Amino acid sequence: MDLSRFDGLPELEQACRGCASRDVALFRDLTDDELQRFGQMPIDDAEFSSGSVIYRQGDPGQAVFMIREGLVKLEQFLPDGGQRIVRLARGGSAIALEVLLGRDCEHQAVALKSTRACRIPRDVLLRIESETPRLHRQLMAFWHASVVEADTWLTQLSTGSARVRVARLLLQLAEGGEVFEILSREDIGAMLGITTETASRTVAEFRRAGVLRSAGVRRFSIDRAALTAVAGAPQPA
Amino acid sequence: MDLSRFDGLPELEQACRGCASRDVALFRDLTDDELQRFGQMPIDDAEFSSGSVIYRQGDPGQAVFMIREGLVKLEQFLPDGGQRIVRLARGGSAIALEVLLGRDCEHQAVALKSTRACRIPRDVLLRIESETPRLHRQLMAFWHASVVEADTWLTQLSTGSARVRVARLLLQLAEGGEVFEILSREDIGAMLGITTETASRTVAEFRRAGVLRSAGVRRFSIDRAALTAVAGAPQPA
DNA sequence: CGTGGCCTTGAAGTAAATCAACACCAGTGG
DNA sequence: CCACTGGTGTTGATTTACTTCAAGGCCACG
Numbered sequence: 001m002d003l004s005r006f007d008g009l010p011e012l013e014q015a016c017r018g019c020a021s022r023d024v025a026l027f028r029d030l031t032d033d034e035l036q037r038f039g040q041m042p043i044d045d046a047e048f049s050s051g052s053v054i055y056r057q058g059d060p061g062q063a064v065f066m067i068r069e070g071l072v073k074l075e076q077f078l079p080d081g082g083q084r085i086v087r088l089a090r091g092g093s094a095i096a097l098e099v100l101l102g103r104d105c106e107h108q109a110v111a112l113k114s115t116r117a118c119r120i121p122r123d124v125l126l127r128i129e130s131e132t133p134r135l136h137r138q139l140m141a142f143w144h145a146s147v148v149e150a151d152t153w154l155t156q157l158s159t160g161s162a163r164v165r166v167a168r169l170l171l172q173l174a175e176g177g178e179v180f181e182i183l184s185r186e187d188i189g190a191m192l193g194i195t196t197e198t199a200s201r202t203v204a205e206f207r208r209a210g211v212l213r214s215a216g217v218r219r220f221s222i223d224r225a226a227l228t229a230v231a232g233a234p235q236p237a
Numbered sequence: 238m239d240l241s242r243f244d245g246l247p248e249l250e251q252a253c254r255g256c257a258s259r260d261v262a263l264f265r266d267l268t269d270d271e272l273q274r275f276g277q278m279p280i281d282d283a284e285f286s287s288g289s290v291i292y293r294q295g296d297p298g299q300a301v302f303m304i305r306e307g308l309v310k311l312e313q314f315l316p317d318g319g320q321r322i323v324r325l326a327r328g329g330s331a332i333a334l335e336v337l338l339g340r341d342c343e344h345q346a347v348a349l350k351s352t353r354a355c356r357i358p359r360d361v362l363l364r365i366e367s368e369t370p371r372l373h374r375q376l377m378a379f380w381h382a383s384v385v386e387a388d389t390w391l392t393q394l395s396t397g398s399a400r401v402r403v404a405r406l407l408l409q410l411a412e413g414g415e416v417f418e419i420l421s422r423e424d425i426g427a428m429l430g431i432t433t434e435t436a437s438r439t440v441a442e443f444r445r446a447g448v449l450r451s452a453g454v455r456r457f458s459i460d461r462a463a464l465t466a467v468a469g470a471p472q473p474a
Numbered sequence: 475c476g477t478g479g480c481c482t483t484g485a486a487g488t489a490a491a492t493c494a495a496c497a498c499c500a501g502t503g504g
Numbered sequence: 505c506c507a508c509t510g511g512t513g514t515t516g517a518t519t520t521a522c523t524t525c526a527a528g529g530c531c532a533c534g
Contacts, residue, residue, distance in 0.1 A: 098381060143384070197522090203481095433513085
């Protein structure tokens with residue numbers, strides 16, 4: 001994990017410009033003056049390779065992460081030892097927001113592919129926030145995004161048959177591009193609340209049906225229309 | 238629906254004092270001075286009888302509601318016409334927070350029992366917020382509560398067998414009191430992602446087993462220990 | 475050339491959906 | 505007062521989808 005430091009304005013500005021989603025980029029509408037000031041602060045650019053743990057459930061909350069690029073799973077451990085993936089975070093989203101409220105990390109965050117993220121220490125973000133009220137709206141937008149994501153997860157990925165759920169998940173993964181990196185069958189299961197075997201069977205079935213075509217190692221392309229038909233209303237009269 | 242107006246400080250202060258959860262009461266730590274000012278604002282005390290719709294999905298966002306007492310379901314309609322209850326809100330929680338960001342209402346909110354709520358118009362809350370930065374933390378706490386509730390919903394109520402889910406739901410409903418008002422079988426189904434028949438069968442089974450005892454019309458008391466056993470780890474070695 | 479980690483597949487068992495009937499009650503109108 | 509009605513809950517029989525248990529395949533790795 002390679003941590004390089006921002007030591008001044010140009011780097012921070014550059015960093016924010018580079019964010020995947022300009023709409024939600026936290027420092028998007030700061031003035032040059034403000035950027036200059038905050039540019040001095042210890043905001044790290046962190047890189048996580050696929051599979052590495054960004055933080056663990058229960059960790060004392062030190063920092064918020066703004067994901068710039070990549071894919072991260074947030075999972076929670078169940079009382080009975082199992083675990084469930086409650087959300088995915090992509091470029092443009094913020095994770096570990098709960099540390100702003102002084103809570104410990106409520107999930108375990110694991111990179112699903114090579115991921116770059118801004119690590120913003122709690123104190124820094126709180127200070128910046130108290131000095132620039134305009135950030136509140138942005139911060140709220142991040143909270144909101146988490147809620148929307150959670151609701152979507154429930155209505156789309158935890159409702160209906162396994163076939164339908166897998167179809168909807170694939171459609172989500174393939175948003176913005178025909179080709180995408182598929183997840184392990186185990187992760188698919190943990191996301192959809194089904195067993196690894198069922199996940200495997202369903203993916204295999206889609207491949208045989210041709211709606212899912214191999215496009216390299218672990219990469220696939222989908223037949224969006226066909227999957228949408230599976231995911232949507234079964235037979236609308 | 239009876240709407241009475243707060244026209245001055247004493248009423249608003251009184252209202253906030255009366256909130257079920259002091260921890261999250263929005264105006265909890267305003268100074269007298271601030272309360273005085275905001276007391277003039279059009280914040281309504283709204284009452285909703287069981288079954289009445291507080292707002293519909295897609296409604297243009299006009300106001301945020303702070304629930305003071307009662308129980309509200311937030312449901313979303315699925316592409317295929319069905320619907321799923323994504324969260325319950327009780328005294329102390331805030332709903333329709335998305336209107337602060339200018340969004341339309343993202344759920345349909347329906348009172349499940351007689352419910353009292355503060356209706357705070359969007360503009361008013363935004364103005365109050367811009368004038369009193371201390372409110373930001375509180376507002377964040379509300380957002381956070383929504384996320385936590387959503388995550389809990391997923392891990393507790395959408396994972397495991399129908400039996401286990403119903404048990405966990407009953408435990409949640411009975412939090413803070415042995416006796417509670419049970420929901421319709423249809424609502425139970427919509428919350429847990431199971432059919433009304435399965436919900437009915439499971440509830441009936443719990444009644445026969447004596448872990449759920451009738452305590453008046455639609456009211457029940459639970460055997461917490463027995464239900465916890467069902468809800469928890471099945472056989473921990 | 476093994477070894478371990480995923481993925482796949484099969485066969486059997488089971489939980490839940492589905493289809494269907496009926497009980498119960500409150501409200502309504504004869 | 506009773507018969508009718510619609511809503512909700514219960515229950516049964518059947519079918520279906522998913523889990524579970526188990527084995528074997530494929531491939532990257534040492």
